[in-house]
Amino acid sequence: MDIKYSSAVTTDYSGVSRLLYDIQMYHKEALPNVFSNLNFQISYDEYMNRLAHDDYLVLVARHMNDIVGIAMLEINQLYPLDATEPRRIAFMSHFGVDSRYQGQHIGKKLFDECERWGKEKSAQALELLVWDFNKGAINFYKKSGLDSLYRMMSKPL
Numbered sequence: 511m512d513i514k515y516s517s518a519v520t521t522d523y524s525g526v527s528r529l530l531y532d533i534q535m536y537h538k539e540a541l542p543n544v545f546s547n548l549n550f551q552i553s554y555d556e557y558m559n560r561l562a563h564d565d566y567l568v569l570v571a572r573h574m575n576d577i578v579g580i581a582m583l584e585i586n587q588l589y590p591l592d593a594t595e596p597r598r599i600a601f602m603s604h605f606g607v608d609s610r611y612q613g614q615h616i617g618k619k620l621f622d623e624c625e626r627w628g629k630e631k632s633a634q635a636l637e638l639l640v641w642d643f644n645k646g647a648i649n650f651y652k653k654s655g656l657d658s659l660y661r662m663m664s665k666p667l
Contacts, residue, residue, distance in 0.1 A: 581602060
């Protein structure tokens with residue numbers, strides 16, 4: 511299967527939006543009290559803003575004309591608190607592969623490109639948030655070399 515990896519372009523918005531919507535609905539199904547029924551994950555204006563700035567990356571995996579994988583990152587400069595050091599990180603806000611294309615190493619190749627981009631941007635680390643229910647993603651990220659830094663916990667009141 512011929513998969514092409516590249517930075518997204520303006521005309522990719524509908525394909526990117528479709529995949530982000532699928533990711534949202536996957537999370538909504540697992541945690542309906544946390545995730546909402548959004549029609550879109552990113553507005554067209556925000557998408558265009560991300561495409562225009564060097565400290566954002568919208569990376570797509572494309573099979574023919576279909577967007578089958580997505581990664582969205584941004585460079586963040588974290589300033590020190592009393593107990594932490596300043597850090598420059600590549601923060602991954604969205605990552606996913608169309609369920610019909612999973613198991614074909616598309617995620618690994620997307621992730622490798624994200625790492626390369628983060629290094630190019632002089633990031634000290636690549637960081638992301640992953641929900642505890644998402645065991646497949648957790649295992650993927652562990653295999654990709656990520657370790658857990660902290661755990662946020664919740665109790666309904």
